[in-house]
Amino acid sequence: MGQKTSHKITVCTSCKHKGTTCKPGFELIDKLRTAIAQAGDAIPEDFEISGVACMAGCDHPCTVAYYGSHKATYLFGDIDPASDIDDLVDFAKQYAYLHDGWCSSVDRPGKLRKSTLARVPASMIAMELTEEAVH
Template sequence: MSDTEIIVCTTCRPQGASRELPADGLALFEAVQDALLVCELDTGLHKGLKLRGLACMSGCSRACTVTLQAQGKFSYYFGDLAPDAETAAQVIACAQLHRQSADGNLMRNTRPERLRAGILARLPPIGLNGQAST
């Protein structure tokens, strides 16, 4: 089972938000980081998850954005996420589903509520031939 990487855009901010204030994307990144720390201390459920912040993932009109990716699996790119602790917990839960899935496919009805909508992209693994089920 390959590790799933959670990538959070650290520069995301809603349209019209002041550049003088910290970016909502950074707040979401920090919330996911804090939630992973709690998982590590309480349950160890963070195993197999990696977190990375990235300045700009070009989802500016759909802030905040998060990507889930792993070697040999479908990648998911989500937008329109709230920069709060509940979203962070649901991102981690979804990342665990991604990690446990053989091909990375995440059926809509199995994803946490805040990650059922707002999909910006679902990308196939590099080298995938043929059609995959949805």
Template sequence: MPTTWITVCDTCKRDDWQPGAALQTDGERLAALVEARAEGETVSVRRVSCLMGCSHGCNVAIQASGKLCYTLGRFEPTPDSADGIVSYAVLHAASETGQVPYRTWPQTVKGHFVTRHPPLPDETPG
């Protein structure tokens, strides 16, 4: 099975973020929480600078080769958010297609889905 990646935007700032008041962006805080929660799980975590979803910050992408991929946003940088993100990614990793039945979604990710992307084709056009 391909690795499911949680890609966390570490430059995300929520609307209430105050420059100078916080040493880290909201995205950096969420990334650290997700990294800690994902230790020992069947998923990997990486940080990127900007997923271009500023109006939806904090943003993450759940991705794996050959599977449906998802962008989720509007998270607060809290342990509950990190738990839901990682729990959903573990379900994504266990799914053959990346599709996870709604009834099994963690409550903390419901309402946070922004986009769904089909898997890329295996072949290049002729």
């Protein structure tokens, strides 16, 4: 059995470019997977990258979430697969090193400084209680 990935990036696959039927989430997932793989050892942790049908960020397509075990979760909006991949990869590098996932907006790369929709503190106690109940 493989090692469990503790870092995840989730991309909304329902988001549409404003005023169009174009859903850029699948393109973003493909580009992000390729870019993270190409970064190799520059990112010291593995990131599972997947899509989800909706993250309720419809006014800010495309939305992307970063989360990790015992770390703050981030939700970014207005992400463009054509121009924002480098910022997303740079944040993955940064996020991997943050022990609690916490960083200020001025420390986030490029566009992610101003496109943060939410930063949710880690819910370690609730997660630990849930994990104990399952075992």
